Amino acid sequence: MTRRGRIVAWTGGVLGVLLLGTAGVGVWVYQHLDGNIHGADVNSELGGDRPVNLSPGSKNILVVGSDSRAGTGGKYGSGLTTMQSDTLMVLHISADHKWATAVSLPRDSWVEIPACDKGDGSQSSPHHFKINEAYTLGGLSGSAVKAAACSIKTVEKNTGLRIDHFVSVDFQGFKGMVNALGGIEVCPKQAIHDKKAHLDLEAGCQTVKDEKALGYVRTRYSVGDGSDLGRIGRQQEFMKALAAKAQSKLTSPTDLYGFLDSATKSITTDNDLAGIKPLYDLAATVKDIPTDRLTFLTVPTYPREADVPTDKANVIWQYPQASELFGDLAHDREIGAEGKKKFTEAEKNPVTARSVRVRVLNGTITPGLAAEAAQKLRQLGFTIVSTDNGQRTDKSTISYPPGLKAQAQVLAARLPGTTIAESAQAAPGVVTLTVGANFSAKDS
Numbered sequence: 001m002t003r004r005g006r007i008v009a010w011t012g013g014v015l016g017v018l019l020l021g022t023a024g025v026g027v028w029v030y031q032h033l034d035g036n037i038h039g040a041d042v043n044s045e046l047g048g049d050r051p052v053n054l055s056p057g058s059k060n061i062l063v064v065g066s067d068s069r070a071g072t073g074g075k076y077g078s079g080l081t082t083m084q085s086d087t088l089m090v091l092h093i094s095a096d097h098k099w100a101t102a103v104s105l106p107r108d109s110w111v112e113i114p115a116c117d118k119g120d121g122s123q124s125s126p127h128h129f130k131i132n133e134a135y136t137l138g139g140l141s142g143s144a145v146k147a148a149a150c151s152i153k154t155v156e157k158n159t160g161l162r163i164d165h166f167v168s169v170d171f172q173g174f175k176g177m178v179n180a181l182g183g184i185e186v187c188p189k190q191a192i193h194d195k196k197a198h199l200d201l202e203a204g205c206q207t208v209k210d211e212k213a214l215g216y217v218r219t220r221y222s223v224g225d226g227s228d229l230g231r232i233g234r235q236q237e238f239m240k241a242l243a244a245k246a247q248s249k250l251t252s253p254t255d256l257y258g259f260l261d262s263a264t265k266s267i268t269t270d271n272d273l274a275g276i277k278p279l280y281d282l283a284a285t286v287k288d289i290p291t292d293r294l295t296f297l298t299v300p301t302y303p304r305e306a307d308v309p310t311d312k313a314n315v316i317w318q319y320p321q322a323s324e325l326f327g328d329l330a331h332d333r334e335i336g337a338e339g340k341k342k343f344t345e346a347e348k349n350p351v352t353a354r355s356v357r358v359r360v361l362n363g364t365i366t367p368g369l370a371a372e373a374a375q376k377l378r379q380l381g382f383t384i385v386s387t388d389n390g391q392r393t394d395k396s397t398i399s400y401p402p403g404l405k406a407q408a409q410v411l412a413a414r415l416p417g418t419t420i421a422e423s424a425q426a427a428p429g430v431v432t433l434t435v436g437a438n439f440s441a442k443d444s
Contacts (some may be wrong), residue, residue, distance in 0.1 A: 029257060030276065038144065039274025042166055045117065045149035053162040055332030061165040061282075062089055062155055064135060064148075064218075064374040065174075065235070066268075083175050085135035085151065085168075087235055090161065092329045097285050099293035101335045103325065106202040107132035110304050111158045116150035118141045126343075128379075131313055142410040144168065144268050158317075165281035165282075166270045170305030172265015178366075180259035183209035184238060186216055194219040213238075241277050297340045299325060302350040306382025316381070318350045319413035351380035353414070356407040359391025359427055363434040373435045379387055380414060395419065401426040416440060 065087030088105040109131040116124050119141025131154060135222040138150025148437060152163045153313065178184055194200075199215030201208070208216050217235050246259060264276070273279060286294075300318035304311045321343055328335060335343075362370035370387040378384055398420040400408035405422065408431050412420045417438050426432055 017353045025040075029320070033260050033264045034276045036261065036267075037276070037279070038266055038268040039271045040145040040148055040166070041157045041272045042145060042152065044146050045145055046152060051156050051160050051162040051330075052105070052257045054096055054330045058332045060091045060161050060162045061091040061093070062088070062148075062152055062163045063091055064151060064166070064168040066135065066147075066168045066170050070078070085132045085147075087107055088151070088155075089130060090155065090163070090329075091161070092161075092332075093285060093289075093333065095332055098288050098289065098335045099295075100286060101295045101297070101329060103281045103329070104296075104298040105131055105155070106298065106301060106315055108314045109301065110311070110316055111154065113137065113150075114157050116153060117146050131155075131336050142331070142362060147267070148270070156214045158276055165273050166268075167273065168268040170266040170268070171214055171218075172264050174217075175210055176262025176266070177246075177259055178209050178213040178242065180255065181208035181209075181242065184213060184241050184245060186238070188240075190404050192216075192219055196220075198414060198436060201341075207397070293334070293336070294339055295323075295335050295337065297335070297343060298348045300343050300350075302347065302352060304381075306350075306352040314436070316353070318347060320409040321346045323413040329419055340366050351406050353410065356382055356410055357383045359385055359430045359432045360387045361432065361434045362388070363390045363393035363436050365392075365436075371436050372431065373439055377411075377414075377433075382411065390434045393434055393436045396439045399423040399426045399434070401428050402430045404429075404431055407431050 006374030011430045045311070062086045062370040066085050073118075085107065088107060089102055089106065091100065091102045093100045107130060110128060111131045112126065113124070113129050113131075113134050114126050115140050118124055119139075124137055134150040134154035148166045148168065152166060155161070156163055173363050184204055185207050186201075188201055188203055191203045192199055192201040193279075195217065197215040198211060201212065201216070219234075267279075269279070271274060272309040273282065300321040301417065302314045302318050304314040307316060326337070326342060328339070334429050341385050358374075360370045360374045360377070362368075362373075370389070374384045396410050396415060396418040398408050398415075398418055400422055402422060408420045408422075410429055411433065412418050415433070417440070
């Protein structure tokens with residue numbers, strides 16, 4: 001259950017594992033539970049400018065742990081009443097169904113948020129902010145469809161992955177699932193007193209349910225280092241325990257119905273997954289994958305403060321590792337234990353954008369393009385040493401002296417379509433970007 005429990009719980013697999021028990025209760029129960037699941041016509045909101053699926057047959061599923069704040073009276077999140085996402089994960093299932101990888105995306109990831117429909121007849125402008133804002137921005141009108149669409153657009157923009165399905169699990173339904181199980185045991189090593197999560201727990205093992213269970217999975221600032229990465233780990237462990245207890249405890253039709261009723265009411269999916277059968281089929285696919293070929297990891301990051309000293313709250317995806325990770329998934333290449341170890345080890349010594357010294361040359365006839373490119377790179381945290389005119393080029397290129405390959409790769413990962421090459425004639429100590437007509441920059 002250590003690995004399967006987490007992934008099965010978040011993708012609705014708990015439903016698949018337990019659905020067999022509904023047969024003895026009657027067809028009407030199945031129909032009722034099936035009707036609880038909310039379907040959203042997300043595809044109609046996404047438009048045509050999307051990544052291509054480079055590995056037909058594989059599936060990328062965006063999983064959101066959402067908090068609509070409905071029924072809470074604005075109790076959580078400093079009085080916010082808008083739709084929120086506290087957990088974000090991409091589940092990749094290989095085309096041959098023999099392996100799967102789940103990548104958590106920290107909610108404090110500083111990324112590019114593309115233009116999104118806000119539901120009031122207007123669109124937001126592209127800008128940079130933490131990744132969980134996308135769900136809120138799209139859901140300003142209360143539309144789960146638009147919230148999902150903005151999240152998908154944002155994830156696709158920053159990962160290059162084509163998202164095939166969407167699953168959202170709401171916190172209020174989550175509470176009902178926990179309560180139907182009689183609570184879940186947690187064992188904090190230290191007492192937790194978190195005003196934002198409305199949680200007071202003493203140290204040691206204890207059973208939590210209702211508001212305490214919700215507070216436990218939401219708590220952040222009063223536990224460990226206060227990071228979102230720590231919260232991701234606690235949420236994964238909690239969902240593992242929930243799935244394990246559900247499988248062992250729900251033996252009576254009454255208990256089973258209460259659990260499934262709460263679970264199905266909490267789920268919103270794209271139309272293709274909107275039903276017990278497609279969720280069951282998805283869960284069955286995951287359950288058939290060998291345990292040692294289910295990989296869980298978090299996209300490599302480092303504190304954004306390293307690039308922007310005034311930002312002490314957010315994280316930056318580490319490059320080129322993030323590009324490698326999502327490139328592997330896009331081409332259906334298995335990450336596995338060794339790949340996970342490589343990405344985890346790389347986090348210990350990141351090459352930050354601020355540590356990369358860049359000379360920017362204008363390789364076009366457009367006046368001021370080098371200065372414009374330099375400004376964009378400064379916003380991403382890079383250190384600009386100079387700007388000038390360079391040789392004409394249609395495509396942006398990066399040259400670097402021996403010993404600065406890693407720095408060149410970090411820069412290239414943020415500039416789609418840019419080629420890199422080592423050059424003995426390159427200026428010492430700096431990476432040289434020659435801006436072509438195809439120049440664009442991304443932030444993630």
